[in-house]
Amino acid sequence: MAKVKVHVFLKPGVLDVQGKAVEGALHGLGWADVSNARVGKMIEFDIGDGVEDKAAEVKRMCETLLANTVIESYRIEVE
Amino acid sequence: MSAAVIVFPGSNCDRDCKVAIERSTGEQVEMVWHQETELPSGLDLIVLPGGFSYGDYLRCGAMAALSPVMQAVKKAADDGVAVVGICNGFQILCEAGMLPGALLRNAGLKYVCKPIALTVANGQTRFTAGYQGQREVVMTQGNGDGNYFADAETLARIEGEGQVVFRYVDNPNGSVADIAGIQNARGNVLGLMPHPDRAFEEELGSADGATLFRSVFAAA
Numbered sequence: 001m002a003k004v005k006v007h008v009f010l011k012p013g014v015l016d017v018q019g020k021a022v023e024g025a026l027h028g029l030g031w032a033d034v035s036n037a038r039v040g041k042m043i044e045f046d047i048g049d050g051v052e053d054k055a056a057e058v059k060r061m062c063e064t065l066l067a068n069t070v071i072e073s074y075r076i077e078v079e
Numbered sequence: 080m081s082a083a084v085i086v087f088p089g090s091n092c093d094r095d096c097k098v099a100i101e102r103s104t105g106e107q108v109e110m111v112w113h114q115e116t117e118l119p120s121g122l123d124l125i126v127l128p129g130g131f132s133y134g135d136y137l138r139c140g141a142m143a144a145l146s147p148v149m150q151a152v153k154k155a156a157d158d159g160v161a162v163v164g165i166c167n168g169f170q171i172l173c174e175a176g177m178l179p180g181a182l183l184r185n186a187g188l189k190y191v192c193k194p195i196a197l198t199v200a201n202g203q204t205r206f207t208a209g210y211q212g213q214r215e216v217v218m219t220q221g222n223g224d225g226n227y228f229a230d231a232e233t234l235a236r237i238e239g240e241g242q243v244v245f246r247y248v249d250n251p252n253g254s255v256a257d258i259a260g261i262q263n264a265r266g267n268v269l270g271l272m273p274h275p276d277r278a279f280e281e282e283l284g285s286a287d288g289a290t291l292f293r294s295v296f297a298a299a
Contacts, residue, residue, distance in 0.1 A: 010183075014228060015253065017184050065145065066137055068174065070181045073229060 004047050004058055005077040008067045009040035045079075054078050082104045082124035087113045092129035092165065092276055099276040102182035104145045104296050105291035113146040123299035125152055126290075129221070129274060137223065138181060139224045140170030149175055151237030161171060161205060161266045161295045169260070169270030175229070178263055178270045179237060186253025189224055190223040194284050195273055196248040197259050201258035204262055205292045206269045209294035216287035218273035225272040227261075230238045232252055240264055245271055 003030045009059040016038050021057050023037035043066055051057050082100050086093045097108045109119050117124065132143035143149070149171075156177060158164050164172040172178040185191060196217055199210050211214065229237065234255060237243060245260035252272075260271030275288025 013224075015183065017186055017188050017253075021188055035212065065137070065141060068141065068181055070173075070179075070230075071183065 001049060002054055004045050004054070004072040004079040005079075006058065006062060007040060007075045008043065008062075008072050009038055009074075010071055011073050017062075032079050054076050065067050080299060081119065081121060082106055082108045082174040083111045083118055083122050084108060084128055085111050085113060085148055086127045086132070087132035087171075089132040089134055090128050090130035090167070092167075094126045094163070094244060095274075096126045098170045099288060100124070100274045103279050103292040104234045106296060108246075110163070111148060111176035113143065113148045114149060115148050117150060117292040118148075118151045118155055122160055122294050124163065125155060126276075127152070127162070127164040127171050128276070129168060132167055132171065135167075135224075135274055138170075138174065140167055140172075140174040140218070143171045144176075153177065153239070154253075156209060156263075156268050159265075159267055161273075163206065163275055163291075163295070164268075164270040164271055165276060166225075166294075167182070169272055170224065172268060172270040177268050178225055178261060179186045179233045180293075182224050182272070183226040183228050183253075184224050185222070185226050187252070191225065191251045193219070193251075194220040194278075195220040195251060195259075195271060196249060200243045200246045201262075203241070204244055204266055204269070204294075205298035206262065206291055206294055207244060209290040210287075213287075213290075215246075215248065216290075217278060217299030218275055218288055219277040219284070220273050221277075222252070223253065227258045227268060229255060236247065237261055245273070247263050250278075278299065
């Protein structure tokens with residue numbers, strides 16, 4: 001069994017309004033040096049040892065469901 | 080002639096669509112559950128309704144796009160049947176790869192719910208032919224993720240091919256090129272964020288949505 005983490009973020013150049021709002025709020029609280037705030041998501045799951053090439057399988061999951069590659073990029077961690 | 084409305088868990092405009100099509104066109108409308116793998120035969124129109132399929136989890140429309148019924152919807156579209164995705168239905172069509180681009184969170188972060196003026200950007204489609212000389216129509220908008228996005232190359236292609244069908248007069252959500260609705264290259268799949276199903280009788284503030292449904296049947 002392996003722990004899998006998939007990080008999904010909007011691609012650079014795609015407007016991240018949530019990131020902008022979070023950055024604005026941090027500025028409002030006095031953290032003026034904050035920049036480039038982005039909001040993404042992390043999807044975590046376990047994958048059984050029956051799956052041989054786990055990274056390749058998780059990549060397929062990303063392309064099929066977990067990310068929309070028109071607007072999002074993803075990064076996979078398999079521990 | 081007949082139409083089908085696909086019902087996903089979390090759809091909430093499915094009944095509205097049925098009533099809107101029936102009253103606009105007098106045609107029969109069947110409701111099809113998302114677990115079905117086959118559609119009724121002889122359909123002229125398939126509607127993917129608005130709502131919050133699968134609670135908008137992961138991304139709006141992402142899970143609905145992988146529902147069993149979507150294979151049948153894709154096949155019907157390949158066979159030339161007209162498909163209209165409204166609001167969440169538009170998001171589902173993009174997620175399913177049946178339309179280019181994607182819908183992002185509204186630029187102003189707010190859920191926008193109001194009557195909205197649109198220009199008919201292409202009046203020569205099977206969805207808009209009924210508007211004839213009418214260049215501006217009014218429908219109702221109701222969404223939080225209606226900000227249409229396509230990369231520059233895709234945008235140039237759909238603009239060049241006349242695939243932009245509706246544009247906002249006053250852009251409410253940051254959509255690129257004021258796009259409110261697009262069709263596929265073949266011209267039989269339409270996705271739009273505004274609701275024709277909430278604007279099919281004058282009592283609702285506008286009857287312009289009825290013309291869209293009538294156009295589809297007139298072209299069939």
